[in-house]
Amino acid sequence: MSTDQQTGHATEAGAPFDGRAAIEALMVAPGPPALGSAYQAMTEELRGFLDVLAGAAIDTEHAARLRAQLAQMTSRLRGLEVGEPQRLWGHWTDRPGRGQALIPSYDVPKGSLEASATVTFGRFHVGENMAVHGGAISMLFDDLLGWLLARSDLPPSRTAFLTTNFRAVTPVGVELTVHARITHVEGRKRFLAAELRHGDTVCADAEGLWVELRPGQP
Numbered sequence: 325m326s327t328d329q330q331t332g333h334a335t336e337a338g339a340p341f342d343g344r345a346a347i348e349a350l351m352v353a354p355g356p357p358a359l360g361s362a363y364q365a366m367t368e369e370l371r372g373f374l375d376v377l378a379g380a381a382i383d384t385e386h387a388a389r390l391r392a393q394l395a396q397m398t399s400r401l402r403g404l405e406v407g408e409p410q411r412l413w414g415h416w417t418d419r420p421g422r423g424q425a426l427i428p429s430y431d432v433p434k435g436s437l438e439a440s441a442t443v444t445f446g447r448f449h450v451g452e453n454m455a456v457h458g459g460a461i462s463m464l465f466d467d468l469l470g471w472l473l474a475r476s477d478l479p480p481s482r483t484a485f486l487t488t489n490f491r492a493v494t495p496v497g498v499e500l501t502v503h504a505r506i507t508h509v510e511g512r513k514r515f516l517a518a519e520l521r522h523g524d525t526v527c528a529d530a531e532g533l534w535v536e537l538r539p540g541q542p
């Protein structure tokens with residue numbers, strides 16, 4: 325057994341990285357519940373920080389002080405870097421948000437072909453004019469549909485395409501509803517669709533294809 329230098333995944337000597345096995349391995353929490361709670365609270369705090377920072381007008385001195393504080397935190401974390409499978413970020417698969425701050429937290433139940441959830445974008449995700457950035461909306465759809473699939477009983481798959489339609493401005497700082505569903509399955513292909521609403525207004529919708537990974541496929 326050796327370690328893939330790029331990804332940190334344990335591999336048989338000379339064996340290629342197995343993406344399907346890697347995703348299957350992530351379906352258990354990467355640490356004890358107390359660490360999960362602390363990590364989840366930390367990522368919520370980070371989300372709050374990014375939202376406040378993105379909405380704040382600070383002066384030169386404040387920006388320099390923040391940079392120094394961030395640099396200090398970065399250097400403390402440097403020595404703790406690990407490979408992809410050992411990292412904690414996004415791997416708390418037993419918790420809403422999974423312990424990441426790339427997209428707002430949401431939750432979908434296990435074993436469903438269809439799910440609704442609530443989600444709120446903060447100012448970190450504003451494009452302009454207090455509308456949520458289109459890329460952030462597409463990212464939410466990719467994550468939500470990928471996570472719905474990961475939580476279903478179907479084998480691991482990966483996004484092949486995702487088409488997003490922006491139907492109306494998506495507001496920031498208010499609760500939105502997302503609905504996601506697996507529409508049909510054809511062999512290794514899973515077709516999915518999602519919709520993001522603010523009240524009765526459809527803000528965006530998406531459809532996409534996920535392809536099941538073959539055993540051993542990276």
Ligand SMILES: CCCCCCCCCCCC(=O)SCCNC(=O)CCNC(=O)[C@H](O)C(C)(C)COP(=O)(O)OP(=O)(O)OC[C@H]1O[C@@H](n2cnc3c(N)ncnc32)[C@H](O)[C@@H]1OP(=O)(O)O
Nearest residue numbers: 347350414415417466467470471474482483484485513535
């Ligand atoms: C923490 C927990 C983790 C879970 C966390 C979950 C949330 C995270 C979600 C993030 C998800 C991502 O961002 S994933 C990262 C973004 N995506 C990628 O990087 C994917 C890169 N592409 C690939 O790896 C590959 O192209 C695949 C796996 C998608 C497909 O390759 P393949 O396996 O060789 O399959 P292939 O034979 O080409 O195609 C199989 C069938 O699908 C069709 N097909 C393939 N691609 C397309 C396409 N773009 N448009 C139309 N059709 C397509 C083919 O025509 C064929 O149909 P037929 O002839 O059989 O009819």
